[in-house]
Amino acid sequence: MSTESRTQSAVVYVETGDASVLHLVEREIHDPGPGEVRVRVVRSGVNPTDWKSRTGSGPGQRLPFGEVVPNQDGAGVVDAVGDGVTGFAVGDRVWTFLSAQERPTGTAQQFTILPVDRVAPLPEGASFDVGASLGVPAVTAHRALTVAEDGPRRLAPGALEGRTVLVSGGAGAVGHAAIQLARWAGATVVATVSGPEKATLATAAGAQHVVNYRDDDAAEQIRAVASDGVDIVVEVAIASNLDLDLAVLRPRGVIASYADGGGDSVEVAIRPNMVRNTRFQFILIYTMGEEALAAAAEDVTAAVAVGVLEVGEENGLPLHHFALEQTADAHRAVEADTVGKVLIDVE
Numbered sequence: 482m483s484t485e486s487r488t489q490s491a492v493v494y495v496e497t498g499d500a501s502v503l504h505l506v507e508r509e510i511h512d513p514g515p516g517e518v519r520v521r522v523v524r525s526g527v528n529p530t531d532w533k534s535r536t537g538s539g540p541g542q543r544l545p546f547g548e549v550v551p552n553q554d555g556a557g558v559v560d561a562v563g564d565g566v567t568g569f570a571v572g573d574r575v576w577t578f579l580s581a582q583e584r585p586t587g588t589a590q591q592f593t594i595l596p597v598d599r600v601a602p603l604p605e606g607a608s609f610d611v612g613a614s615l616g617v618p619a620v621t622a623h624r625a626l627t628v629a630e631d632g633p634r635r636l637a638p639g640a641l642e643g644r645t646v647l648v649s650g651g652a653g654a655v656g657h658a659a660i661q662l663a664r665w666a667g668a669t670v671v672a673t674v675s676g677p678e679k680a681t682l683a684t685a686a687g688a689q690h691v692v693n694y695r696d697d698d699a700a701e702q703i704r705a706v707a708s709d710g711v712d713i714v715v716e717v718a719i720a721s722n723l724d725l726d727l728a729v730l731r732p733r734g735v736i737a738s739y740a741d742g743g744g745d746s747v748e749v750a751i752r753p754n755m756v757r758n759t760r761f762q763f764i765l766i767y768t769m770g771e772e773a774l775a776a777a778a779e780d781v782t783a784a785v786a787v788g789v790l791e792v793g794e795e796n797g798l799p800l801h802h803f804a805l806e807q808t809a810d811a812h813r814a815v816e817a818d819t820v821g822k823v824l825i826d827v828e
Contacts, residue, residue: 491590492808493548497537500809500816503551513563513594520575520595524613525588525805525825526554528654529740530766532812534581546585551808552825553580555588556603556612566597574603576612578620578778582767588613589808591827598771601778604786610800614654614792614822615781621766622658623777625715625737626666628762633666636780641668645707647729648672650717651683651691654822655739657798658790659715660686662781665789668713671706673699673722679820686797700728710734718742723749727759735760798822 489510494502513519531551559573569575577600581587586594603612626646627633633640646663650656651672663670664687672688674680680691692702703711703725710731716722719738726736738761749761766774784790792798799821803811807825814823 489591490805491550492805493550494535494544495548496540496544497535497542498540499536500532500812502535503809503812505806505808508590510592511594513561513566515564516566516597517563517594518559518566518569518575518597518600519561520555520557520577520593520600521560522555522557522588522591522593522827523609524556525552525827526556526613526616527552527811527815527823527825528554528617529815530617531587532816535812549581549585550587550590550593551581551812552587552589553582554578554613554616555580555593555827556609556615557828559600560592569597569600574605574612575600576603576615577601578616579766579774588827589805589825591805598775601782604782606788607785610824611785611790611792613824614798615658615785615790617766618654619658619662619781619790620774620777621655621739621764622662622715623780624764624766624769624773625655625659625739625762626663626713627773627776628737628760628764629713629735630733630758630760631712635776636662636666637783638665639667641666643667644712645669645671647703647711647714647726648683648688649694649715649722649726650674651686651688652679652797652820653717654798656683656715656717657686660688660797661789661791662784665784665787669706671703671711673725682794682797682799682820684797685795694722694725699725703729707731713737715739718744720744720747723747727753730757730759733758733760735762737762737764739764792822794821800824802826
């Protein structure tokens, strides 16, 4: 589509509710302001945070904006730059993150305008599928891998050398990113899964050891890999998995929890965790801070540049493509816990 027409297709909603509140409309294309870039979106990535934001705490609620374009993640090409923007030029390939944070315009549209600090270069050779699969999963995984008391604070080859990382839910999008980033940084990775199909995906992502967390001897299997205990747990369901995590965590180890996994609360025994100097780190991408976001964007981009974080079933993350007009179906797929990554083909 040419921007001369000054209109674009966009998916919007004007109140909270189920996926039926999403509608395809035509909207004017705006110019970027100072410090902003306009991105021609090729792929839009859908995450659980997107449908949870859409539903709110109940249907029919008013929104902070007149209408909202959903989806935090995406990939595309810089189409225009605002005053004061450096580091990006028209034609640059980029991936985006937190595209709709405190803003009404996400990536479920043909063009989106973003602050320049919400885009990162998409290295040559990396597909738009990869770019749109980064964002929430990769930034969250990076944060989880960089909050241990003994470091590191940044990821690069060798940064996790000699460490053992336990990735809970190794077949999920964050789990996939955590496995690949941890391996790139030199860690030994153990992933837990619920069955053989997900074990195949976690292995394809790069986990050297895969354990079914339902096995009675799951802790013994993990301890066989890490006799002194694991250094970092990347946890998707702390309420369900805490006993297993604590059974395999080393002294001064960290449990980095990024999702509730269906549980609203968790009970922690004080004395044994005090003795172990256990660190509990809860993670939400929206409040992790600008310094951590910038570090994650840089490190993730560096990993992508050398072929890390590849997607597709052969790399442990099946892809599910939807057209822009099928955005409601894409949201429903994520809401139904579809295994893999849901992408919207905007272009």
